[in-house]
Amino acid sequence: CSVSWLGDLSLSLLFKLSVDQRHQVVSKIVDEVQKIIQQLTTEISNKDCRFQAISNSGIHNENLKVLTSSQFLFTIPLLGLSGYKEGQVRHWRYYTAHGAKLLSPVRDPEELQQWLEVEQFSKSLQQWHDKDVNIEGDLVPAKVLAVFRELVEKSIVSCNLMDKVSILEGFSSVVRVAIETASFQVEVELAPTIEIPTCWPRKSKWPRCFRHWPCQEKVQCVKSFGFDLLASSNYHWHLSFSRAERILMEGLDEDGGCRMKCFRVVRQMKEDIWCAGSKPILTSFHLQMVLFWTCEKYPHSKDWCCFYTGFLRIVRKLHKCVSQHFLKHFFIQGTNLLKYANTNDLDTVAGKLAVFLENPMIPLD
Numbered sequence: 001c002s003v004s005w006l007g008d009l010s011l012s013l014l015f016k017l018s019v020d021q022r023h024q025v026v027s028k029i030v031d032e033v034q035k036i037i038q039q040l041t042t043e044i045s046n047k048d049c050r051f052q053a054i055s056n057s058g059i060h061n062e063n064l065k066v067l068t069s070s071q072f073l074f075t076i077p078l079l080g081l082s083g084y085k086e087g088q089v090r091h092w093r094y095y096t097a098h099g100a101k102l103l104s105p106v107r108d109p110e111e112l113q114q115w116l117e118v119e120q121f122s123k124s125l126q127q128w129h130d131k132d133v134n135i136e137g138d139l140v141p142a143k144v145l146a147v148f149r150e151l152v153e154k155s156i157v158s159c160n161l162m163d164k165v166s167i168l169e170g171f172s173s174v175v176r177v178a179i180e181t182a183s184f185q186v187e188v189e190l191a192p193t194i195e196i197p198t199c200w201p202r203k204s205k206w207p208r209c210f211r212h213w214p215c216q217e218k219v220q221c222v223k224s225f226g227f228d229l230l231a232s233s234n235y236h237w238h239l240s241f242s243r244a245e246r247i248l249m250e251g252l253d254e255d256g257g258c259r260m261k262c263f264r265v266v267r268q269m270k271e272d273i274w275c276a277g278s279k280p281i282l283t284s285f286h287l288q289m290v291l292f293w294t295c296e297k298y299p300h301s302k303d304w305c306c307f308y309t310g311f312l313r314i315v316r317k318l319h320k321c322v323s324q325h326f327l328k329h330f331f332i333q334g335t336n337l338l339k340y341a342n343t344n345d346l347d348t349v350a351g352k353l354a355v356f357l358e359n360p361m362i363p364l365d
Contacts, residue, residue: 022268025183026069032181033188034061036164037074043155044076044148050127051148051192052077065242067283068271070186075193075228075242076148083122084196087115094235099135111203111334113236116194116229141231142173148192148231149175174232187279193240197226201239204331213299214248222247241331245288252295257304262311263291266318274352281345282322286337290318292330312360319353322346 034056042053054063065073094102116139118128133143156165168176175190200223207219225243232238252259267287275282294317304310321327325346329335
């Protein structure tokens with residue numbers, strides 16, 4: 001497209017170099033981290049057959065999410081549970097750490113959360129009925145995490161990884177570790193996960209009526225990959241759609257558009273300018289949700305012929321979400337992904353985005 005302010009070619013080349021360098025750096029770090037995670041989870045699986053070892057299959061590993069260049073999420077599949085069926089709605093079931101049932105609810109489960117009973121699986125290993133993870137038929141995430149955390153601690157020692165891997169303490173209920181790489185220290189979140197590739201959750205009312213992206217064939221393909229349940233809180237399992245998200249991302253530009261290029265440039269500018277730092281308030285996951293919403297609003301091939309136009313659409317959507325402190329999950333609309341984010345940090349990012357949109361000088365090649 002012809003725009004008067006395209007900028008000089010050197011800036012464009014420098015920015016392209018920055019994007020390429022990011023990919024090279026992240027790929028190298030991912031390779032280092034995956035070798036360690038593979039060693040660690042193999043040891044964990046040998047100690048407890050309910051936890052699956054993670055293979056080292058590069059940056060496109062389906063069990064890996066690159067949140068930022070120094071933050072990674074690995075889902076650890078749980079074995080011995082198959083034949084899932086959604087359960088009927090039941091009353092609140094909250095427990096103390098020792099298994100005593102609480103009489104009053106602690107809090108209402110949110111849209112991305114649910115309870116889970118072992119009876120919801122037609123086949124289950126006897127170990128999932130044991131008291132170390134089960135209370136009166138409920139599979140309790142906090143107990144699964146406690147078992148997993150102990151296994152991680154023991155395996156770090158037995159694998160002689162004490163100089164490279166350390167458990168991170170904090171208020172988070174998930175298991176987080178710091179890993180020393182040749183470049184810098186990275187933070188890795190390890191989430192025990194039940195993979196459910198056989199169905200789509202009723203909580204997800206996707207796709208919405210009158211939408212034109214993605215096409216019906218792609219929708220059926222996406223839903224056929226099912227969803228996951230992550231042990232990432234005390235009482236509730238967390239719904240995740242990582243496989244569905246990956247399928248959408250892989251087929252973004254089948255029509256020859258520039259959606260992925262727009263996404264990569266937005267991600268680079270977010271990391272370099274708008275929301276830098278080792279623990280930014282916004283991650284690639286948030287940007288991915290913004291991208292999906294923008295694609296749904298602008299579903300046609302002609303909407304993504306011009307990089308400049310497409311890029312600014314995503315930035316404006318991002319600015320709106322950050323300014324309003326509200327970003328809907330693409331598959332479960334009732335969830336605000338910025339609900340627990342620091343509002344001051346969000347306002348700071350919103351201010352930087354507003355300044356940029358007043359004079360959006362972006363590099364193009």
